[in-house]
Amino acid sequence: MNTTATTSAEQSFQLKSASVSLTALELYYFENAQFEADLRDKISQAPGFFKDIPLIISLDKYQGPDRELDFFKIIGTCRRHNIHVIGVRAANDDQRRLARGASLALLPGGTVKEKPAPAEAPDTAPATTADSAPAPEIASEAAPAKIISQTVRSGQQVYAPEGDLVILAPVQAGAEVLAAGNIHVYGPLRGRALAGIHGAESARIFCQSLEAELVSIAGHYKISEDLQDAGWKSPMQIQLRDDVLVAAPLDRA
Amino acid sequence: MAKIIVVTSGKGGVGKTTTSASISTGLAKRGHKTVVIDFDVGLRNLDLIMNCERRVVYDFVNVIQGDATLNQALIKDKRVDTLYILPASQTREKEALTRDGVEKVINELSETFDYIVCDSPAGIEHGAQMALYYADEAVVVTNPEVSSVRDSDRILGILQSKSRRAEMGQDPVKEHLLLTRYNPERVERGEMLSVQDVEEILAIPLLGVIPESQVVLNASNQGLPVILEEQSDAGQAYDDAVARLLGEEREHRFMTAQKKGFFSRMFKGG
Numbered sequence: 090m091n092t093t094a095t096t097s098a099e100q101s102f103q104l105k106s107a108s109v110s111l112t113a114l115e116l117y118y119f120e121n122a123q124f125e126a127d128l129r130d131k132i133s134q135a136p137g138f139f140k141d142i143p144l145i146i147s148l149d150k151y152q153g154p155d156r157e158l159d160f161f162k163i164i165g166t167c168r169r170h171n172i173h174v175i176g177v178r179a180a181n182d183d184q185r186r187l188a189r190g191a192s193l194a195l196l197p198g199g200t201v202k203e204k205p206a207p208a209e210a211p212d213t214a215p216a217t218t219a220d221s222a223p224a225p226e227i228a229s230e231a232a233p234a235k236i237i238s239q240t241v242r243s244g245q246q247v248y249a250p251e252g253d254l255v256i257l258a259p260v261q262a263g264a265e266v267l268a269a270g271n272i273h274v275y276g277p278l279r280g281r282a283l284a285g286i287h288g289a290e291s292a293r294i295f296c297q298s299l300e301a302e303l304v305s306i307a308g309h310y311k312i313s314e315d316l317q318d319a320g321w322k323s324p325m326q327i328q329l330r331d332d333v334l335v336a337a338p339l340d341r342a
Numbered sequence: 343m344a345k346i347i348v349v350t351s352g353k354g355g356v357g358k359t360t361t362s363a364s365i366s367t368g369l370a371k372r373g374h375k376t377v378v379i380d381f382d383v384g385l386r387n388l389d390l391i392m393n394c395e396r397r398v399v400y401d402f403v404n405v406i407q408g409d410a411t412l413n414q415a416l417i418k419d420k421r422v423d424t425l426y427i428l429p430a431s432q433t434r435e436k437e438a439l440t441r442d443g444v445e446k447v448i449n450e451l452s453e454t455f456d457y458i459v460c461d462s463p464a465g466i467e468h469g470a471q472m473a474l475y476y477a478d479e480a481v482v483v484t485n486p487e488v489s490s491v492r493d494s495d496r497i498l499g500i501l502q503s504k505s506r507r508a509e510m511g512q513d514p515v516k517e518h519l520l521l522t523r524y525n526p527e528r529v530e531r532g533e534m535l536s537v538q539d540v541e542e543i544l545a546i547p548l549l550g551v552i553p554e555s556q557v558v559l560n561a562s563n564q565g566l567p568v569i570l571e572e573q574s575d576a577g578q579a580y581d582d583a584v585a586r587l588l589g590e591e592r593e594h595r596f597m598t599a600q601k602k603g604f605f606s607r608m609f610k611g612g
Contacts, residue, residue, distance in 0.1 A: 240545055242499030243492055244466075259545060261495045 105288065113145050113178070118153035125166045132170055141171050145196055146188075147178045155183045160191035232270075241266060241280065254284075262302060271295065277322075281305075290329050295339065299325040309334050344452040347459050347587075348477035348515075350501075352493030354464030356485045357522040357552070360562060361580075362461035363391045364569035365481065368584030370425035371569075374456040377416065379447075380430035381473035382463035383438060389429045392419065393565025403431035406443030412450055421570065426455075436469035448476050466500055475506050479516040481549060481587075485523045486535040491543055494519075498546065518549035520583060525554040526599040537597055550583030552576055553596040 132139045144167060151158075164174045176194035179185040185195055232252035241247055241256060243263030248254075254268035257275045264280035266272055271293050272284045278296035285292030285307040292306050300322055302313050306329045316336065319325070324339040349362040359382070366378035380388035383403060389395040394417045400410035405428075412428075419425035428447075431438065451458050462473035474480060480501050484494040501515045502508055508515070521540055528534040541548055552558075555576040561568040569584070571577035575596050582592045 239502065240498075242502065243495040245499045245503070259543075261543070262492060263496065264499075 294327040350462040351483040352497040363567040364580040366459040367567040370422040376457040377426040378459040386430040401431040517546040522552040
């Protein structure tokens with residue numbers, strides 16, 4: 090856990106983690122004329138929405154033969170309607186090879202989010218991994234918050250690798266909660282909480298009672314000893330300001 | 343189908359075996375056919391507290407390994423006739439408890455018993471995990487001090503993730519908090535955590551509070567489950583706990599310091 094990020098003035102760029110919400114087109118089979126007709130039909134329902142949007146093709150539900158998958162035709166047809174295909178979520182190696190041939194990015198995962206529940210962390214939030222059973226052909230996806238309603242006990246770890254983490258129960262001493270985004274704890278926070286673990290410096294930690302062993306945002310951390318004077322055992326939020334972790338009472342936020 | 347109750351704590355020396363002996367005796371006394379299994383292979387104690395150490399021929403590991411039948415290994419209690427004890431092996435290691443072996447024994451016991459009480463060894467390793475794996479309910483024995491509370495929290499996490507009910511996605515193991523060695527005077531002096539402190543941290547329902555008492559030690563040394571000391575605070579507290587385990591509503595007792603009366607102060611110099 091490093092406390093500072095090294096940035097040199099010489100560098101031409103810096104890599105930052107970013108999460109954006111994308112539209113996925115879940116393809117069942119591909120026949121160009123039918124595809125274009127369906128696409129035109131969809132766009133006519135909300136022309137503004139589809140203008141210049143990035144799109145990914147999801148092949149989890151694809152049932153046609155792989156040889157009929159002509160990505161060049163798909164890209165071309167979408168282009169004609171001002172939609173930009175940027176990547177593919179492939180289900181097998183053949184599909185991946187075809188996508189690579191068309192210079193499309195390969196995206197991991199399927200429509201049903203895998204449960205990245207680490208050891209001993211009971212996933213009590215089936216709602217967040219809702220099965221998109223009657224899946225619409227075009228579905229918008231944002232990284233959902235992971236919601237935990239059960240006490241996180243000593244020795245347990247709960248990890249939200251994409252979005253926020255919301256815990257409606259205590260986080261006990263010896264437990265650890267981690268999230269790519271913000272962390273909300275609506276019980277006493279007695280364990281360790283690490284927000285913005287992929288480097289999101291805007292991430293914050295909110296808790297009903299700050300009794301933490303450690304809090305961390307994007308690698309900057311404070312231990313219990315340093316938190317004693319800052320609203321100990323009261324509702325607090327922790328954020329990063331000019332590379333310094335600042336704890337402020339929630340009611341004066 | 344028998345109900346399987348594990349008595350566990352994480353930390354050692356908090357009163358698991360004392361509790362297992364009293365709870366199983368209490369259930370049996372109410373007419374339920376009960377067996378108590380000692381899972382503490384290598385550190386056998388339950389037989390001493392149940393006063394049957396001289397009658398151990400075969401043990402739990404012998405049954406698992408097929409060297410003896412259950413009927414050969416089960417010891418019938420001399421005081422309560424619906425109570426049986428399955429002793430642990432003193433000469434083996436905890437790894438002798440295999441998941442399949444334990445399951446076979448528990449399934450066989452389930453056919454004839456109403457309650458199976460599993461006395462867990464301390465720690466969170468293999469032995470403790472075997473003891474809690476098949477549990478329907480858990481009695482988490484905790485002393486009113488910080489390290490015991492943290493270990494109890496740890497074992498609650500394991501109950502919620504590594505029990506059969508958790509792995510099969512069934513209803514979670516029903517958890518009960520049993521606070522033992524409770525001394526209201528020391529709580530008032532700030533030397534011990536209060537019931538409210540422990541309940542607030544662990545956030546599970548309170549089954550009972552067993553007061554710290556010399557009677558518990560005496561009973562253990564005599565090989566008598568303390569619940570049979572019916573006149574004592576500790577015995578009555580265990581009886582209350584068993585009643586609550588069976589769904590009865592009973593008010594919690596022995597949680598406040600006894601105010602010494604005027605006369606006892608005058609005449610006993612208190």
